[in-house]
Amino acid sequence: MQEIVLLLQDPAAWIALVTLVIMEVVLGIDNLVFISILTNKLPSEQREKARRVGILLALVLRLALLGTVAWIVKLTTPLFEAFGHGFSWKDLILIAGGLFLVWKATKEIHHNVDPVDHEEDFIASSATSTFASAIGQILLLDLVFSVDSIITAVGMTDHLPIMIAAVIIAVVIMLIAATPLANFIEQNPTIVMLALGFLLMIGMTLIADGMGFHVPKGYVYTAMAFSGLVEALNMFARRKRQAQRDARKKLH
Structure with a gap:
């Protein structure tokens, strides 16, 4: 408690908090776009609930990961070397998340560009696009972004309460913005393609980062x-x- 009081009186702590909140919100844009596209495939009565549950579970996941921050930092230790680059667990997680994003975005682009050719696949995917599978995919991608953002946050501040406060504030902002963004994307078909292009670019960026080429x-x-x-x-x-x-x- 005394540590929190001291942090509240420290201007540097407030600067670190604002910086981390901005960083979390910016990184959260990627997540929100993915959540919007994913939940818009669910029945209309389940969409808002899926967004809220997915984002709140993502908050729990991030807070749990912050509790193991000392272990998270060790994920940057190289496990093996290939192509002149030492691959760590963080690199492998980023590559896996990037490949998942590229696959998901490419699949959705195919469905949007040629819906007739993919009509049967679309019906099958809609049938299997259940509430639970949507939540699972949201958590899977959030795990990738969480590891990346936590390692970045550790480099900006040593105070765990500041990290926790930044994550909570950013998630509240995401909860407020999730439904308006999803509705906007659904009502504007060209925005859907643009958003999928963003996801494709973000996926390639994650793969590049994992391969040692920082973008x-x-x-x-x-x-x-x-x-x-x-x-x-x-x-x-x-x-x-x-x-x-x-x-x-x-x-x-």
């Missing part, structure tokens, strides 16, 4: 922001053209 996150998120801006302009232009067509119909 600065700033480049990735700048590309995502630019693509989002271009798509927002396209949406605005489409709505303006539609409004003009509707106005001409009323005149006739």
Whole structure:
């Protein structure tokens, strides 16, 4: 308790907390996009519940991992060397998570680009896309992002209470943003393709990081922001053209 009081009085601790919250929220964008695409395939009455349960279980997972932070840090110790790079457990987890993201994004892109050719597969996947499987996939991907973010957080602060507070605040923000984001993605088909492209890029970034080729996150998120801006302009232009067509119909 005394340690927490001292932290509350330390300006450096507040700076570290704000920085960690921003980092967790930025990393959480990847997770939210994946959760939105995954839960939108569920029956409408289950979607919001699946998002909440998935995000809350992800919070429990992250808090549990923070409790083993000393063990998590050891995951960066190389296990073996190949192609001139020492692979650690963290690298293997990132590669596995990246491959999963690439596979999932590619599969969804196929379904969206050629729905007729994949109609039978889509029906089968929708039947097997149950509440439990959606939660399981959310937790699987969150495990990958959690390991990465916790190791980064350890390099920014030594205080566990700050890490815990940052995770809780970031998850609350994710809970608030999850449903509006999912609804927005569902209502705009072009956004779905853009989001899948983001997941594909993030998956390749995770694989590259695991292979020892570090890609600065700033480049990735700048590309995502630019693509989002271009798509927002396209949406605005489409709505303006539609409004003009509707106005001409009323005149006739």
